[in-house]
Amino acid sequence: MFICPYLFRSNILFRNPTSYIRVLHASPGSPAVDIYINNVPTIRGLAYKNFTDYAPITSGLYNIKVYPSGNTTRPLIDTSLFIPDGIIYTIAAIGAPPNISLQPIEDTRRPIIEGKTLLRFVHLSPDTPNVDITLPDGTVLFNNIGYKQVERYISVNPGVYRVQARLTGTDKVILEVPNINLHPNRFYTIYAVGLSSGNPPLQVLIPLDGNSYLTP
DSSP states (O other): OOOOGGTTTSSSSOOOOOOOEEEOOTTTOOOOOEEEEEEEEEEEOOOTBBOOOOEOOSSSEEEEEEETTTTOOSEEEEEEEETTTTTTEEEEEESSTTTTTEEEOOOEEEOOOTTTTEEEEEEEOOOOOOEEEEOOOOOEEEEEETTBOOOOOOEEEEEEEEEEEEEESOOOOOEEEEEEOTTTTTTEEEEEOOOOOOOOOEEEEOOBBBGTTTOO
């Protein structure tokens, strides 16, 4: 994955950026992609499950085109997106082909209680029904989460966790994830991606969010 250095000298990112964005490729079955912002090649070769680094950007309306990597004949996505002032966004390419779209997900800035961790869940698996995210003992962390839904951050103790995704209202576990190491004074998101009844399979991505460094 390559973030074009020209982005930092062009009209895409101005001298006084007020917001930050990163991009997540969460479209199962889609190839690696190149992303053009206002017709400037900005990101090249972003593969499925990968994130870009955060980049500073000024508030405004942007045209975003997403192409199969190395092929600008026909975009997979051609849309406009407004970036508000003072926002940290993860912009996810979601949905299985040909139903691909961009979903901006705000990495909300909020204070962290000293020594605690803030955790949330985002459902980006297009064929997976509503789920509960639980601990193995049945403790529910996030309840009845549907596709495209973004949960609010909750405060948890740092440590190593094992979490399960269960079909909502049942004990049926469709995914179990061990050894999730959550550090104190950080923000994390559990992104569910992939397909529960196909390939690539259902799995989670757990990045450190940008608000870990840009809290109030």
